[in-house]
Amino acid sequence: MDLVAFLVVVALLGAAVWIISAPLRREPEGAAPTDPAPAADVQQLEAARDAKYREIRDAEMDLRTGKLSREDHRAMDATLRAEAMEILRDLDEARAQAEVQDSGQSTS
């Protein structure tokens, strides 16, 4: 193996190790494990909320393009909004949980 090739390989290997190890080098000494669940709960509910909003918008679209009658839309809209409220309530709860965990971590 000639020298240039050897140097190129070493450089590539070094770059790969450098990139991969960056988070481990940056991690503060004695960092505690973090529980991703509360944050994930929040994100999951946020996604559910967005989906529900979209559904409400779609129902409105269906009403305007004549796929839903006015009565049907009223009933459906009410259900959807109730479901959205429920998600929002859960979301507030989940956010509070996540904050508790966050602050718990920063004090520890």
Added chain:
Amino acid sequence: MIVVGRACLIIALAAALYGIGASLYGARARRQAWIDSGRRAMYAVFGIVAVAFALLESAFLRSDFSFDVVASHSSTTTPDFYKVTAIWSSQEGSLLLWILLLAGFSSLALRLSHNRLREVTPYAQAVLLGFAAFFAVLLLGFANPFQPRSPVPAEGTGLNPLLRHPMMAIHPVMLYSGYTLAAVPFAFAIGALAARRLGADWIAAIRRFSLAAWLCLGVGILLGARWSYVELGWGGYWGWDPVENASLMPWLTGTAFLHSIMIQEKRGMLKVWNVSLVLATGTLAVLGTFLVRSGVLDSIHAFVGEGNGIAWMFTGLIAVMVAGSIALVYSRRGSLRSEHRLDSLWSREAVFLLNNLVLVALCFVVFWGTFFPLISEAITGTKASVGPPWFSRYTVPLAIVLVLLAGIGPVIAWRRATTANLRRNFAVPVGAGLVALVALLLLTDAARKPLALAMFCFAAFVLAAVGQELVRGARARRAMTRESPPSAVVSLVRRNRRRYGGYLVHAGIAVLFVGVAASSAFQHARDFRLSPGQTARIGGYAITYVKPTAKLASEKVSLGAVLRVRQGGHDVGTLRPTRGYYPTLAPDKGPVAGIFDGQATSEVGLRAGLRRDLWTAIEPDIGPLQRFISEADRRFGNAGPDVQGVVVAALAQRYVQHPPPATFRIIDSPLVTWIWIGSFIAFGGGLLALWPAPAVARRRATAAARAGAAREPARA
């Protein structure tokens, strides 16, 4: 440089293996730093493989025949564009492309989701890195592109002439993009199952990748069909070849998934079904790569007897994917319960469900037919295969139902459609279908082919349904904003890209199937044997063989014909089909015979039109030349290439001066062009749906900012 390339593959394998370990450890010990490190391993794999790919590509461009794969797939006379693309005509190069695309799309997916789905991504990372490791092992152990050849030959074999076509240059890249993009949803599905995080968020994260995979596969399939039509000299665009079927299967399940996903997003139903579809699509994508790359269906004996390593590796991978998927879905069935029930069979959910069943049934038919040689060998001991007629018997009715559903889906209401609704929404589309039926019956002889007739009517139904949706949406928007009609349509579509993109796809598919139905039911194909001056008659055309042609290029000899086409006494054009002969390097043949007995490709003479295509290919009879060819080889076999060039020119000249009768295949095919037009419409719709909606992007940005703001005080 060969050494550097090998080292790159080894580094990539090491990084992938490390990344799998780091991701899994990080998930288990809840150490985000390790998970981040695992994600970066994927970026590193991408970077390193990109270097390896660039090395190989530069070897192709420089015609460095010390690379074995360059010597056997390229040559100095290959045009530069095809030198670049020759890399994926080889087994080794295409597997390298696979891993490059996989690492690229995976890096993108992981980058986009790195702050979300914290529980899911470690497992998804591990799965994606597992694929990368698998392909790195394949490359290192079974198909190493960095294999030296010695002695270094002065000239390479050259790219298979059939692949010297722009379609074929892009087609593999598109298919591989589709296959590798399908790996991303697969990995996230495994991650979601493993982490028991089966809510709405992972679905939202992969939807775009599923759509991109669907789009790339679709484009790849269509390019392949077009290539077959203009290059393979048989005039068809689809032959149910295993390699075509391989790409069609994941496309079908992917299409099913894109529909059923909406039911889950809206109603929280069908979770098991959706996750199974994602897993099936990913597995079928790997299966597709396997079929294409191993040739297992062609040479089953080689597969079993000689122990084809690649085939066994793939079989193992697929077995692990299938078994793992089933085990995971089964063990997580509690978290996959539906939140709702189907309200009514007259609802969009039910139509989507039916569409899913039809698509999966189609996929199953294709699967059965493709694997029938293996199935029959296992059961009866003889390897039998089924042909296109067997496929059409099932796929044609299923496709007709599918097109019908493509029209019903967009206009029926979610949850429950009332009779008044149905009447209001279906009057126009059904009317359009009936008008089409009456018009076709009165004005044409379409009644001869009831299945094609049904397809035409259903397509009219779909187009009317989509048109009605667009008009009503624009009208509703105008009522609110008082925009002009065109700008109302534009802003309507812009604000609902996913919805109207989808409708556009439906319209495109309907148009495409009109082309398929018309061209397969009403085409006339015949072979004629003509001498110059003679005329063939087909489908109202009179085609006269005017004169033969011969042309010498640097790497091929083209023999062809000038055909004059007349219709109803009028000249409507001239067609010039030719057949190109490429030299073979077979040592047992003389240099001149090597040209005419080597690989030959058709350049078809095509008169494409919106109403019909006139397709011609020529098979020159070189029998009378044989005598001269053998004599030329005897006398000039050891002469230099210049002399041989003169001899070949003389032979071509002889062909033109004393033309023997040539065989022509002439196909008069109605509406073929609409297949390509329809696919353009469909892919336009797919792109529209894929494009990020501006409003959503902004909302996401502000949400992230708010989330950041919420975190700051907590830290302080």
Added chain:
Amino acid sequence: MDPARKRRIRLVVALSAALLLAGALAYTSFSASSEARSPSQLARSATPGQSYQLTGKVVAGSIRHEGPTLLFRVRDRSGAASVPIRYTGVVPDPFREGREVIVNVRKQGGVFVGEKDSLVTKCPSKFTDKPSRKA
């Protein structure tokens, strides 16, 4: 009818449709596929006039043109036994020596005559001509 029962009925209907399709697929594929034969099998025994689906490889150096008619031999995938084929018509571009072909043939005298338009070559676009050296 109560919803649970209705759903069960739907499930049964869907499942039986699936079973029916699977059964039809299995039945028709086994009956429709004309039996594939290898050249050595045909060389040993072939009833004149009966149609066989022949698969094998085109023997190197065996292709001859006789006007519009093509004469060539097809051999076993691994082996030397071969049978002569007479085929009239346009062959697909990928057709060449050494290529794997499938063709429906009938025995007529000493040769096997290919049915028009039945000759298929395996798609060449994906795999390389020569088998992978290390495999």
